[in-house]
Structure formats: structure tokens, C-alpha cells
Amino acid sequence: EIVLTQSPGTLSLSPGERATLSCRASQSVSSSYLAWYQQKPGQAPRLLIYGASSRATGIPDRFSGSGSGTDFTLTISRLEPEDFAVYYCQQYGSSPGLTFGGGTKVEIK
Amino acid sequence: QLQLQESGPGLVKPSETLSLTCTVSGGSISSSSYYWGWIRQPPGKGLEWIGSIYYSGSTYYNPSLKSRVTISVDTSKNQFSLKLSSVTAADTAVYYCARHRRWIAAAPLGWFDPWGQGTLVTVSS
Numbered sequence: 628e629i630v631l632t633q634s635p636g637t638l639s640l641s642p643g644e645r646a647t648l649s650c651r652a653s654q655s656v657s658s659s660y661l662a663w664y665q666q667k668p669g670q671a672p673r674l675l676i677y678g679a680s681s682r683a684t685g686i687p688d689r690f691s692g693s694g695s696g697t698d699f700t701l702t703i704s705r706l707e708p709e710d711f712a713v714y715y716c717q718q719y720g721s722s723p724g725l726t727f728g729g730g731t732k733v734e735i736k
Numbered sequence: 737q738l739q740l741q742e743s744g745p746g747l748v749k750p751s752e753t754l755s756l757t758c759t760v761s762g763g764s765i766s767s768s769s770y771y772w773g774w775i776r777q778p779p780g781k782g783l784e785w786i787g788s789i790y791y792s793g794s795t796y797y798n799p800s801l802k803s804r805v806t807i808s809v810d811t812s813k814n815q816f817s818l819k820l821s822s823v824t825a826a827d828t829a830v831y832y833c834a835r836h837r838r839w840i841a842a843a844p845l846g847w848f849d850p851w852g853q854g855t856l857v858t859v860s861s
Contacts (some may be wrong), residue, residue, distance in 0.1 A: 664783075671850075673849075724799060
């Protein structure tokens with residue numbers, strides 16, 4: 628099973644700042660088969676990124692994904708008030724044993 | 737627009753079987769491009785994939801839960817269902833259903849989009 632470790636656990640930033648979230652895999656993720664999700668309190672997760680860098684339908688271009696192998700990054704170029712949430716990565720390169728990271732909370736500083 | 741809705745008891749006794757159904761609307765569950773999955777989230781914790789099913793009935797399960805999980809599909813009702821047996825307090829969680837992108841042969845399961853709103857299931861006597 629591929630273990631995904633997200634860091635930091637909590638990121639305290641102000642609106643307008645840049646957020647950089649990390650997702651590190653315990654072994655290489657095949658062909659960058661990695662997705663990112665956003666979850667707000669009391670809501671279901673929402674797909675942001677798949678294939679490590681492809682934005683899902685309707686996702687603003689301030690969200691971008693990058694990385695390969697074992698190191699992946701989600702970047703939010705300029706934080707909007709609605710972006711403060713928890714973010715999860717998920718790998719599907721070793722499916723059917725697909726796994727999620729533990730999450731990074733982006734909070735208002 | 738595709739929507740998914742979970743339904744089932746919110747309280748299950750220890751050692752019993754948890755049963756949930758996901759109803760898909762706005763699209764067909766018989767699409768060749770998708771599996772249909774269950775994911776859970778214990779209160780205040782992260783996400784755990786439970787398993788996924790194709791409209792033909794082909795299934796994949798999380799190895800850690802495989803011995804207790806059964807997922808089935810009813811294409812006539814556009815629904816799929818989850819059964820988790822021998823539950824304990826550790827199975828208390830919000831259970832989500834989601835459309836699961838079918839990917840390549842070497843990695844058949846992809847990403848989840850969209851998700852249902854989720855339903856809280858508490859295991860307690």
C-alpha cells in the first residue's frame with residue numbers, strides 16, 4: 628500500500644497569499660496518478676485536480692498541481708476567502724489499493 | 737447534472753451489519769466510464785476508501801475491509817449499496833458515495849467526482 632503524507636498539517640495564511648501544500652508518497656506513484664480534493668466543514672470533498680496537474684471542470688485557475696514520482700504539490704496562487712478548507716491528496720496509481728493522505732488544513736491567519 | 741444521495745439507518749448496533757444505499761440521479765449508473773464507490777470519514781479524521789463497483793457487478797475492495805464488505809448494484813433502480821458486517825465503534829463515520837472514474841487496465845480505479853452529501857452512521861448500543 629502506498630502511504631501518502633501531507634504537510635504541513637495546518638497552514639495559517641492571509642487572503643491574497645500563496646499556499647503551497649505537499650503530498651509525499653512512500654513509493655513512486657505510477658504516471659502521476661494523483662488527485663487533490665477540497666473539503667469544507669460539513670460538506671463532501673470536491674475534486675480539484677487529477678493526473679497531478681489537470682484541473683477538474685469549473686475549478687479556478689488559481690489552483691494548480693504539480694509533481695511526479697513521490698513528491699506532489701498543490702498551489703493556490705492567491706487565497707480567496709472561500710479557499711480556507713482542508714485539502715486531501717489521493718493516489719490511484721496502485722489501484723485497487725488506492726489511498727488518501729491525511730489532509731492539510733488551510734486556515735485564516 | 738449528476739447527483740448522488742446516500743440513505744440508510746443512522747444508528748447501528750455493535751456486531752450488526754451496516755447497510756446503505758446510494759441513489760444516482762441525472763445520469764446512468766450503467767456508464768462504461770465509471771465505477772461507483774464508497775468512502776468513509778470518521779469524525780474529525782481523514783478519508784478511507786471502502787470499495788467500488790462497476791455496473792456489471794465487478795468489484796474492488798479496500799484490502800483492510802475486504803472480509804466485511806459487500807457492494808452490490810441495481811441498474812434497474814440506478815442504485816448501488818454497501819453492506820459492512822460485524823461493525824464496531826471504529827466504524828462510526830460519515831459514509832459517502834461517489835462516482836469513481838474508470839481508468840486504465842493497469843490501474844482501473846481513478847478519482848472520485850462528484851460525491852454525495854454523506855450520511856453519518858453511528859455504531860452504538
